[in-house]
Amino acid sequence: VAVLQDPTAVQLERAVREFSQKPEHKDVHAGGLFILAHGMEHHLIASDGSLVSIDDMVSNFTNPKCPGLAGKPKLLVIQACRGEQRDRGVLVRTQQSQSIGFVPPEHSLDPSSWLSLPHMSDCVIVYSTLPGFVSWRSETGGSWYISTFVDVFRLHGMSCSVMDMLA
Numbered sequence: 001v002a003v004l005q006d007p008t009a010v011q012l013e014r015a016v017r018e019f020s021q022k023p024e025h026k027d028v029h030a031g032g033l034f035i036l037a038h039g040m041e042h043h044l045i046a047s048d049g050s051l052v053s054i055d056d057m058v059s060n061f062t063n064p065k066c067p068g069l070a071g072k073p074k075l076l077v078i079q080a081c082r083g084e085q086r087d088r089g090v091l092v093r094t095q096q097s098q099s100i101g102f103v104p105p106e107h108s109l110d111p112s113s114w115l116s117l118p119h120m121s122d123c124v125i126v127y128s129t130l131p132g133f134v135s136w137r138s139e140t141g142g143s144w145y146i147s148t149f150v151d152v153f154r155l156h157g158m159s160c161s162v163m164d165m166l167a
Contacts, residue, residue, distance in 0.1 A: 009050035012037075013057070020060035025068025031061075032075045036143060039080030041131055054078065062120045074123040075162060079143050083132035126166060 004015050016033070025031060035057075037044040043051040063070040128145035129135040137143045152165050 006047040008048040009046035009052045012044070012046050012052050016057050017060050020066040020069075023068060025066070025072075028069075028072070030073040030075070031066075031069045032077070033061075034077045034079070034146075036079040036146065039078075039082060039135075041082050044078075044080055058123075058125060061123055063117050064119065070121075071117055072122060073162070076123065076125045077128075077146075077149065078125070079128040079135060079146050081134045082127065082129055083134065085133045087130070087133050124162065124166070 002015070002019070004011065007015060019033065035044065037046070039045055039054075040051075042054055044054060044057075046052055058076060060066060061069065061074050061076065066074075127135075128143065135143070135145065141147060156165050
């Protein structure tokens with residue numbers, strides 16, 4: 001685990017690029033990147049006030065640019081505002097969730113054959129809020145999204161799929 005606190009735009013871009021190209025990725029089963037920052041719709045705001053394109057950062061995890069994670073699951077979590085709208089919510093009657101969960105399709109691959117992968121594959125990108133909206137946080141407790149994310153993964157990480165936990 002590597003932590004980069006209050007990076008400039010150049011430092012953030014370099015760190016993401018270097019992380020995506022780590023040779024150690026060939027020895028892992030999956031990869032994950034968590035970015036907690038200030039932001040706007042398509043950009044993060046670095047500590048120097050410069051903008052960093054989210055699309056440019058995500059492009060570091062394409063199969064050609066990130067060969068060590070090609071064909072492996074990648075989870076990118078972005079905790080940042082994506083605009084200035086404030087979602088005040090709506091009152092609804094509480095119900096028990098009946099989530100079906102994610103069921104991947106059956107695959108039958110001949111291990112002796114080559115596998116052609118798309119440019120970008122096996123990547124889930126999750127945001128703490130919808131496009132155009134702020135991402136809420138507590139002054140004392142930090143991001144509500146990340147706190148809940150950690151709680152859910154801590155409680156269910158050994159028994160549920162990532163897709164079920166994100167649902």
